[in-house]
Amino acid sequence: MQQDPSCIFCKIIAGEIPSHKIYEDKNYLAFLDIHPISRGHTLVIPKNHSTDLLHATPNERKGLLEIVAKIAPAIMKSVGAKGFNVGINTGKESGQDVFHTHVHIIPRSTRDGLKSWENMPSKTHDLAEIARNIAQNL
Ligand code: 5GP
Ligand code: ZN
Numbered sequence: 001m002q003q004d005p006s007c008i009f010c011k012i013i014a015g016e017i018p019s020h021k022i023y024e025d026k027n028y029l030a031f032l033d034i035h036p037i038s039r040g041h042t043l044v045i046p047k048n049h050s051t052d053l054l055h056a057t058p059n060e061r062k063g064l065l066e067i068v069a070k071i072a073p074a075i076m077k078s079v080g081a082k083g084f085n086v087g088i089n090t091g092k093e094s095g096q097d098v099f100h101t102h103v104h105i106i107p108r109s110t111r112d113g114l115k116s117w118e119n120m121p122s123k124t125h126d127l128a129e130i131a132r133n134i135a136q137n138l
Contacts, residue, residue, distance in 0.1 A: 008101035013047050022072050028063060030071055033104070040079035040107040044068055051099040052090045055080040064103050072105055081107030084114060 003010045011017040013029055022042060023030040033041040044067050046060040051062065072084055085105035088113065089096035 001047060004049045004100070007049055007100045008098055009045050009102065010041075010049050022075070023067065027060075028067050030067060030105075037104075037106050038079075038081070038108065039114060040075045040081065041104075042071070042075055042105040044071070044103045044105065046101055050101045052096060052101055053088050054090060054102045060101065064101075068105055073120070075105060076107055080106050083084055083108045089103050 003014070005011075008017065012019045012031065019031040019034075021029065021031045025043075026093040028044060029047060030042050030044045033043050044064055046056060046064065048057070048060065050056045050060070056064075068086055076082065076084060085104070085108060087106060088102075089104075101133055106114075
């Protein structure tokens with residue numbers, strides 16, 4: 001199990017920084033976000049330190065989503081939410097601040113005032129070119 005002594009989430013795992021834990025097993029921990037976007041906003045992390053989704057192991061990536069599915073119903077029930085967003089910021093340009101892989105579970109309700117991302121208009125030939133480029137880079 002990798003740990004980074006300078007990592008804030010590794011310190012939470014080690015119990016050096018307090019947190020409001022809602023789920024824990026051998027490999028994963030879920031706790032409330034200290035600056036919630038909505039009531040019940042939860043972070044799910046692998047206990048093994050990696051900087052982001054692309055550096056987590058394939059098993060951790062699968063395991064994280066399994067934990068999300070396991071705990072999201074209880075989170076929604078507890079805060080009276082009817083849905084939730086899952087967010088995985090990857091890279092500082094995406095808004096990632098803590099470089100220990102984590103998944104945000106953000107409970108949502110009708111008229112909770114949170115804004116979704118805005119869609120842009122697109123041209124079919126742009127989409128075709130982007131899709132072709134991505135496929136070539138896989
Ligand atoms: P990011 O922007 O990296 O995807 O999200 C990191 C999240 O971690 C933020 O929403 C922030 O509020 C949360 N966070 C940062 N430090 C702490 C902490 O010490 N305790 C808890 N519970 N959450 C934290
Ligand atoms: Zn860490």
